[in-house]
Amino acid sequence: MKQIVLAFALIISFQSRGQITFIDSNTSWESLSKTAKKERKLIFIHLESNDCTHCNDVASKGFSSADLKDVYQKNFIAIRSNVETDNGRNLAQKFQVKGASVSLYVDAEGNILHRFNGSTSHSKAYLDFAQIALGRKGGKQLSDFEKEYQNGERSAAFLKAYIQKRREVNMPTSDLLDEYVGKLPVDSIKNFQVVKFIYQQGPTMDSRAYKLVQALVPRSMIDSLYKSVSPGEAVAFNNGIIGSTLKKAVDIKDQQLAFQASNYTQQTYRENYMLGNLHFRRNMIWYYQQVKDTANYFMECRHFLEQNHLLLSVDSLKRMDQAALQKNLADQTPLGPAGEKQAVRFAPPSQQYQMELNNHAWQFYLLNNKPRDLERALMWSKRSIEWHEELRRDKHHMPLGNPAYFDTYAHLLYKLGRKDEAIEWQAKAVEAQKVTGMSWVSMEKDLNEMKAGTLK
Template structure:
């Protein structure tokens, strides 16, 4: 009877504004596993952090989507936990999670069936990942692969299957990939399908797998492989290589490796030097920020934004969007009945520039106390708001402006000692946030602290 009462008590739920019901955030893994086995369900574990309140609000909006209700109610026990809390730390440690935000779809044995990094207000994303996880129930799971691996299984076929299982769950594969390549006869690395499989894993530039392929000089075959796959798959090859190299560079604080990743990204645009150089700088700035080399970060930011972004105009950004839209329109295959107006999937490249201005302005607010640098960041912030308004003034979205950009501007004003102006702009940020339908609690909290002079 005590056992039954315990299981019942754990089902005290938190609606999170809607459709996914979460058990208590303090529910341990052992209790979660027991409930899932009893109910014959999977587990949805969302680990969040306090560093990005807006990210949490975005996730909560996504969880509120009506499309999630039946699938999650029928198939999952769900929990949200702060990654810094005692239980959150234990869950993160169990699943080798290093930070928020991460959503895991796992079975009662702890096998990860799917993983989503980050947050989104688009409920269908969580639904699609959930449906994929449900489809992966049964069969050979990661824990079984891990057990066989620990017992010494190292055959090429096993390692390939293990890599595919990890990749299916959005988990790292590069350590296994090097081991797999080491099991292959050297001449197999001239095989089109073997090389394609390796590239699908995004081998780091300093990995054994990548270096061996390059050493064999199969450049013509690699070029043929890139041409033979759809454009999105070729992009995925490159993104995997860059991201895995960059991640390793940050973890080991290896600036030279970060340079190699940045250089690789530049070479992708070898026919467009300006764009290639831009991607090189973006990657190095990202590296300096991640490893907390603030001196290099501040210097590189100033150089990039002053010599690139601030030389642009709204008209030049509009021309950039128009050219990119036409390229996308021509490249996309129409879907639907002939003669009907077709939708074109399109993300305007101009948004990257005002997003970066706001992002770097915010980082200056967080990490820099030099008044001259803060004034520079204030200029970037003001420009980001102006561009956003001009580029989207014909759209209905965000009629009062981008609340995140306004929030950045207000905080910089406050740090520069311009309290009254900061209160005025933070009030605008709160009102703009209310229009979006998302929580404005954290912005209003900052507004109150600005008024009291206690904002840190």
């Protein structure tokens, strides 16, 4: 099964009748804009691809809500388009979207009011996103900033406001951030609030802004910055720096920059070297996968899983989950006069280990033709199925097991020439998928092709 994303795959909501009404997926931007102006509405664009049918199924479930239908029909022209079609590709290029799934909320002029990367079955999230977009109508929009910028406006105050506007809609800011820092007097870079603003933007580690902070700002001030914010915001600082640096490393195919970001990640776990090393290796594997360096990806992935995941037992994973749960409960912020604690969603860390086994097994199925490596991947896939059966908390949603894991196992069997076993497991995947309420069309298509011996 194509890779699944834990953050959204586990969010299941009860749905009502009705759903968002989407217009023809081939409707051009010009027609969308014209209709939106005429009807005085905003535009909702959901871009998806064939690379993750599970993501598309999750989105379909999220869009199926009577509450959404009312809000979206009244306020939005909605379109759902595949980036592998001409129109989907044109929309993605217009709004500088790379990949999918992505949801955009824009006005008729093409200003992005809100952007959500990913998909979710949680309908309320799409309701919240719509309200955010509606709240941002009017006022100074991105196009206004862009016109001023093109006309030569470069004051520090303007650049800061422009950065904040881009950040508001999850657009890149690194180029503007370096320009903003260049407009400041050297002494200003040592200002606590300036340093905080720079860190909030998630500067890349090779950027002028980040390097100047590291060169000019005392370490004691940076430590004070981290201590002055909530733990969540401190984590956001680190994740922003790491995430933007890794993304740039992929964009320019710079292995050394990826290594810097991964090393930074490891340093954030200074109290737990083993966990830090685990995240270091995860980042480098992700980098090799993204830049399609299959030789390094295969090698690092084999070592990573065999030296970590395959050494774990079900009991050790249970202890890991229990320890994480206790820490999660202890870290919750007391609320109200009685000191009640806020309820938060908890994802057991064992689920990430299961998913990594499945996802890397699937990548080996897609990219590797060596029988020995495919046998390894089959072992990883089988382990993910066994762990899910032992540890799963979603037995009501997946009473027959995880269909994605069955699907991966079946495809590996098929590629290894074990056709009868593959058909048996793919049939299990289809039946397990049916009871989840998600579409099983893609899995059933593969099953039929396995039976006919035509699966590619």
